[in-house]
Amino acid sequence: MTVPSQPIGVFDSGVGGLSVLRALRAELPYERFVYLADSAHAPYGERGDAYVGARTHAITQYLRAQHGIKALVVACNTATAAAIHEVRSRHADLPLVGLEPALKPALSATRTGRVGVIGTRGTLTSAKFAKLLASVAGQAEFVTQPCDGLAHAIERSVAQPLPSHPSATEIRALCTRHLRAMGRFGTKAGQMDTLVLGCTHYIFAADDLRALVGPQVRFIETGEPVARQTRRLLQSAGLLAKEPLGGAHAGPPPVQLLTTGALDPLQAAAQRWLELPADCCAQVVIP
Structure with missing residues (x-):
């Protein structure tokens, strides 16, 4: 039987999904989370759908069997695109939230009627x-x-945050190349705003x-909308945690x-983007 005290599972091909986890923790302060970065198999965006689908199913099964998750957030656009429908059919009892590029929110934001969308090829x-x-x-x-190449460069840059590090230079070069290929940005007619x-x-x-x-x-990104949708699903299922473990005076959930x-x-x-200690991290093997 699933109960509110069980954790929410979150996974991505690497550390990028920590941006979604950050939004989830802000929206759902009393919840426990288990985040999995499938970094040994990244980047997903440059692999085929069959490969990404197989990894998504393996990780979902692992998080359910080993951590008893009550819901799953697929914090990866590529995995959502490749596998979300099959995961829903195989795990119909599991509240599931996926990601997609936020085109509809962008419609509300644009004034020029031109919107840029960047993502992985997958x-x-x-x-x-x-x-x-x-x-x-x-x-x-x-x-x-x-x-x-951009997601992979960001992934590699994490352990070397100094702006002078070669990975930081690579990120700037990739951003420059890809955005310049799109055309002009700005608020004038014909520009992407x-x-x-x-x-x-x-x-x-x-x-x-x-x-x-x-x-x-x-900029339009998906962390906050995903966090709000996760809250709605948990509420409708009666699985929303209403106070910290240990009572109202306890610290943040683990x-x-x-x-x-x-x-x-x-x-x-974890330290750089979430201010979490190194000892909350562990390495696992998921065949």
């Missing part, structure tokens, strides 16, 4: 994204750009992206961060 060439794009056809012009960040990693390159598009272009790859990058990301 996300932007998927049938799921094509269906999403078709659903907003005629309401705005969407300029899409697969950002090959809104940029959808269609990969959870990209918010961690926000400073580089902002330097390229200017201060008036609005968070477990797991990785199938090297431990150091996850520990560095």
Whole structure:
């Protein structure tokens, strides 16, 4: 029997989904979380659907069997596009939230009617994204750009946060190349005044992206909408945790961060982006 005290599972191909976990913790302060970074098999965005689907199913099964999760947030646009429908059918009893590029929120934000969308090639060439794009056809012009290499560069940069590190230089170069290929950003007619960040990693390159598009272009990412949807699902299922474990005076609920790859990058990301201690991180093997 599922009860409110069980944790919420969150997973991504790497550390990018920590941006979603950050939003989830802000929206759901009394919940326990188990986050899994499948870093040994990243990046998902440059692999085929069959591979990503197999990993998604293996991780879902692991989180259910080993951690007894009460809900799952697939904090990865590529995994959502490749596998979310099959996961729903196999785990019909599990509240499930996936990600997709936030095209509909972008419609409300744009004033010029031109919206840029950046994401992995796996996300932007998927049938799921094509269906999403078709659903907003005629309401705005969407300029899409697969950002090959960017998520992987951000992943590699985590353990080396110094701006002078080669990975930081690579991130700036990739952002420059991909955004320049899209056209002009700005608030004038014909320019893109809104940029959808269609990969959870990209918010961690926000400073580089902002330097390229200017201060008036609005960024749209998915962490907060996903957190609100997770709250709604838990409430409707009667599974929302209403107070911290140990009572109202207890500290924040525990968070477990797991990785199938090297431990150091996850520990560095936890400290840098979530202010969590290194000892909340562990390495696991998921065949």
